[in-house]
Amino acid sequence: MSTVSTDVARILINGTWQNATPQSTFHATDPNHNSQLPQSFPVSTWEDCEAALDAASKAATELRRFPASKIADFLELYADKIEAAKDTLVEAAFAETGLARSPRLADVELPRTANQLRAAAKTCRSGNWALPTIDTQTGIRSCYRPLGPVCVFGPNNFPFAFGSVSGGDFAAAIAAGNPVIGKANSSHPETTRLFAELAQEAVNETGLPPATVQLIYRTSHADGERLVSDPRVGATGYTGSRSAGLTLKAAADRAGKPIYLELSSVNPVVITPGALNERGEAIVDDFITSVLMGTGQFCTNPGMVMLVEGDQTESFIGAVKERFASTQSGTLLSPAVAKSLGKSVTTLTSLGAELLTGGGEPEPDRCAYANTLMRIDGKKFLSDPEGFQTEAFGNASVIVVAKDVAELCDVIDHLEGNLTGCIYSANDDSEEGDVDQITFALEPKVGRILNDKMPTGVAVSPAMNHGGPYPATGHPGFTAVGVPASLLRFGKLTSFDNIRSNRLPALLQDAAPTDETMRLIDGQWRAGTV
Amino acid sequence: MSTVSTDVARILINGTWQNATPQSTFHATDPNHNSQLPQSFPVSTWEDCEAALDAASKAATELRRFPASKIADFLELYADKIEAAKDTLVEAAFAETGLARSPRLADVELPRTANQLRAAAKTCRSGNWALPTIDTQTGIRSCYRPLGPVCVFGPNNFPFAFGSVSGGDFAAAIAAGNPVIGKANSSHPETTRLFAELAQEAVNETGLPPATVQLIYRTSHADGERLVSDPRVGATGYTGSRSAGLTLKAAADRAGKPIYLELSSVNPVVITPGALNERGEAIVDDFITSVLMGTGQFCTNPGMVMLVEGDQTESFIGAVKERFASTQSGTLLSPAVAKSLGKSVTTLTSLGAELLTGGGEPEPDRCAYANTLMRIDGKKFLSDPEGFQTEAFGNASVIVVAKDVAELCDVIDHLEGNLTGCIYSANDDSEEGDVDQITFALEPKVGRILNDKMPTGVAVSPAMNHGGPYPATGHPGFTAVGVPASLLRFGKLTSFDNIRSNRLPALLQDAAPTDETMRLIDGQWRAGTV
Incomplete structure (x- = not known):
């Protein structure tokens, strides 16, 4: 992993770390000393967003041809790399967030992050998240399919587990077969950059399209609104302040683009x-x-x-x-x-x-x-x-x-x-x-x-709902945590009606893709061949 | 069933057929002769909407205490009544829509409507639509729960199968445990009124809250927007023109209220x-x-x-x-x-x-x-x-x-x-x-x-998706046809974390509520006790 540079940090577009188009820069703060950290980060112009969207759009198309097992391989390799880079990641996050190195960052949030990626890999591999459904009488089969490029706006409070290119939204979007355009949280850009480096290595090593993971650090509010409503985008995941979230929601809603928000809650x-x-x-x-x-x-x-x-x-x-x-x-x-x-x-x-x-x-x-x-x-x-x-x-x-x-x-x-x-x-x-x-x-x-328990523990478990009625989130039917349910946010329900068997997605062919795959076949959930 | 009256038709609020508050009236047209039909129908003021919302809100609270089997009983009884009233319904719909009495109305759309209600009853009884999920290790259990009163705006083209108080949205909303406020399509108000009479009889005979099914015929555009964004509403189902739908969508989106739209498609x-x-x-x-x-x-x-x-x-x-x-x-x-x-x-x-x-x-x-x-x-x-x-x-x-x-x-x-x-x-x-x-x-x-087949047949089958990316609908993850999936639109995902067993909903207790109930228990879909 590269060390902090005194130049402006580079953004990751289509597999290449490149300079952002000229614009202002910003610095993160060391909250332990209320002092500015040395590394400067670019505020991207629309030109950077445009490049990211174009590359993501192509990657989305390519990813639709990839077997789920390759995407799962990527998620698992990335999890391994995160664990191997623990010390570097913890130091960077400590400097940028002030969260305790231990147990919080090193012993709680980092293992959780790696485990989330592995849980997402598992359901990606089996296809169970996609609720595969087969009706033999009518000849109709359905499942959730990749939706298209997902923008992830991570929050300030979980630099690892909700990070834009490492957290729950990221894992869910990728496991559902979509590329991610990460927008780093401005309070921990260096931590996010380090994750993107690891992700990019894993992308290369598993042979996924180079734009599977991209990273920008910040945009103007107007460009943020334009990004979430762009025709090339499939959906957006946002965790953060209510006011910024509602502005993005309004833009995405007008364009008919799903946006999943986690906004505020007094619990x-x-x-x-x-x-x-x-x-x-x-x-x-x-x-x-x-x-x-x-x-x-x-x-x-x-x-x-x-x-x-x-x-x-x-x-x-x-x-x-x-x-x-x-x-x-x-x-x-x-x-x-x-x-x-x-x-x-x-x-x-x-x-x-x-x-x-x-x-x-x-x-x-x-x-x-x-x-x-x-x-x-x-x-x-x-x-x-x-x-x-x-x-x-x-x-x-x-x-x-x-x-x-x-x-x-x-x-x-x-x-x-x-x-x-x-x-x-x-x-x-x-x-x-x-x-x-x-x-x-x-x-x-x-x-x-x-x-008889307090709400702060959020287990990554199939029955977890980290969601709730508006304005806690933007939709009462979805969860941001919990695998496999969190993946449904980034899927498109698709029926295959009378489709010739050789043209069906692997998940819907007569033979199940894995022994773990459970499908709703003629009204019964079961493993095995149709 | 009452015959056509020369007075202004009454609206159904909280179990009572009552006069709408004074406002203008409208008539449907007989499309076979381009002539006005005799019955006049009221355009409701906000006062009527307010009364419906208040009653629906109370009914929603009461329905949360009802066993699913009672709601299923209602749906089945209503289906029986529809079949028994076939001739009357077909004549009314023919007069208002010009659709052929046979086979279309009597032999295709009416049986489909009754069968949809019965399919909804079946999944309501088993609870399978709600994706009950139980993690014994973490002590967390989840399922979809009723969301609150649902407004249904039916389209002009299916007076039975998509009717506001008889069609797919209606069946899905009720089976998910929610009361419905139906807004009749202005092209077939009398047909809708007849359905509401049958529904109300079935509500009374099964002992559901009187406001489980309510009916108004028309409102101003402004009141429609106010209705779908009212705090008492859980969600809205709308099928109709793109322009009117997008206006309602904007209002609902601003209020954070789910709205499911079927807008337009060239197929x-x-x-x-x-x-x-x-x-x-x-x-x-x-x-x-x-x-x-x-x-x-x-x-x-x-x-x-x-x-x-x-x-x-x-x-x-x-x-x-x-x-x-x-x-x-x-x-x-x-x-x-x-x-x-x-x-x-x-x-x-x-x-x-x-x-x-x-x-x-x-x-x-x-x-x-x-x-x-x-x-x-x-x-x-x-x-x-x-x-x-x-x-x-x-x-x-x-x-x-x-x-x-x-x-x-x-x-x-x-x-x-x-x-x-x-x-x-x-x-x-x-x-x-x-x-x-x-x-x-x-x-x-x-x-x-x-x-190798044309798109016009829409089977009511678990794998059917009658939905699609915007602007075909408002969200690519949901279907308006197909049981059980269509019910998810009207459910609220809810986790029960460490909840004492006697306080759990029947669907999540150790013993399954019915032999047909399938639950995702520790990652495996299966029937039976935990």
Whole structure:
């Protein structure tokens, strides 16, 4: 892998690292010292996007001819290379994000990233993600097919596992047979560049089309909108801020191009009186671990806790407040995150949230903000549900104290769509009536509902849904994490009606392509020949 | 069933047939005589929409508590009632649409409608549509859950099988556990009213919430946009004109509400020289049957035929022209369809398409237009691909004659998204090289690709895709026909993470709800207990 250059970094277009067309440059920040990192990165003009789109379009056509096993080989080789380059990747990400080298980057996020790629390879190889369906009576067969070039806009908070050329959207798009145009997150461009180098090596070694993986670092907003709505694009995956995401969504929607967005979520956690009476201290521990982990910078960070008024609730709040105040605040990803967090706290307190601890201004010498706990009652929340759902991304949380379960359910009824919703309740069945009401209110608002655990763990598992109703995401039927389901976002449903057998895709021919391939044959899921 | 009243027809809100709020009225037209039918129907104000939305919202909440078997019972009972009322329904639809009583309405569309409802009932009962997924290692379980009230805007061309309270969208939305607000197509309001009466009887007899099925006839455009973007709505299904559909799409997209649209399609049919040499006359028969059936008013009507220049092509065109000219033109659905068809033909000929037969003005005494055949060459098409893809909905078709297979593929590369694409080729393998190129170009443009058959048959079968890339529909991953896949449009993906077993939905508990239920348990699709 090449070392950091003092020149402007190159973009990866059609298999070649080349200079971007002249435009401005930017630098990432070392959040540990609030200082500019040396490497400069180009802001691309439309010319670069045009070159990437043209090459991706050709690669998409070529990839449609490739056997799935070759694409799976690429994903597995890339995973191996990522593991072999662990130290370099971890150092780069630490410098750009401030996330802990260990366990976070080296021992959690990097293995997860490699495993995601391998899981995607496995379903790519079997074809199971594509829901192959065969009706022998009507002579019709169907499956999901590659959709075309996928643009991936990665977020700031997972430089590996959601990275534009390494993360879940990338793995899903490639495994579904599409080339990827990665747009690096501006807070960790060097990390992304290193991944693209590894990916490009793996592309070459497995003989995939050179434009299977391409990388640009940044564009103007206008060019971003043009990119996601370009006729050559199949779809876009975006994880990031709500305002930028909605602008891209509007552009893609107008062009009829699918765009999958992960935008914002306060991830409500309900804790009943029975749970607090029974195991209040343990729940304080659970909550503190979850809400301050990674300095609260998880999409599923528990940003809102809902309680019913009472002594046990006051004890819980007191303990959390004490822990917030006595725990050193972690480093935030970038100056922008620190600034935005401060702004959200100001919004919430100016609307009337009581500041229990924290608040104030970001630290000057590093990207950091005091652990911040706010409190409102249910009535106050209901006076401005939209305002009090302002996401405070980072180490902050809002506690909503309802006067009773009915008011708590009313608060839930006024929630926007969220990624997750948790319910902690008494271990015996003494609260089942209340919990039933709470569950019934909460389930339609969230993509994943949890019992007796915090939302921050997102297992890569077939039943995982990392999605949810708008505005958590752009569509309530899709997940960004979880294999094979996450691949469906980048597939085109296609029926083959009376198609001569030699012309059918391998996945739909009478003989199954692999022993693992399961197909819905005449209404029954099974392996084997038709 | 009540007979036609001379008063303004009533709308169905929350189980009660009631007067719409004062507003203008409209009448349907008898297309056989170009005359106004006697029954007047109300154009609803927002007040009616508001009442429907409120009631639907409550019904959606109640339906989430209903066992799937009750909803399936409703669908089956409704199918029985439709069959029992066949004569009344056929007469009403014939008067409003001019479609043949037999075989079309009585023997094809009505049985299909009942069978669709029964197929939806079956997958509703088993839960198989919801892709239940269980990971025992992580303790996570997922499935699709009801999304909320669904608005259905039915098209003019299938008063039964795509009707707003009887068709595929209706069956899919209900079977997925959602109430439906039907917006009748203005060309057959009385037929829709009759269906709503039957549906309401079935709702009452099976004890579903009264607002499970509601009906309004028409709104202002502004209220339609407001309806599909209302916070209480789960999703919308729309089949109809492209311009109205895109207006609704923009409104729904802005609100983050899923909308599934079926908009327009020219359904290209490629016929190779080898196919024509071998069985040209048979293909003429196939084509004439398909293109003039139902007066060409199918979503999958073959509106564009692509040929390679040569003697066999001239013979084909000559024979088709003769058959077009000598066949009496059928009745069109409404004056609007006749007018729009004339306008499209004028657009195409003014761009330079040669009029081989037909054209002119609609007939004065009934809704009809001459069978119209137009011709252009490949070069001409490529000079204005967008213009020459103007859909001429009805009994008209455009023939594109390319100079060779390469130009033909170039034409295909310039096609918009379509529902279907057909390839007729020689029965031996003498053309496999050309066909491979053509297939490779055509497949990404269409939702369903066919060999050696015309596109107008749309079987209700698990592998059917009645969908396609934009602008054929609004999203390339979904189908409007085919059970169980069509139900996914109206489901919300939901993970249940560490949820206590007594709180899980029946579909995700250890014991499967029915013997037919197949679940993806630890990566394997199978029936039975976890």
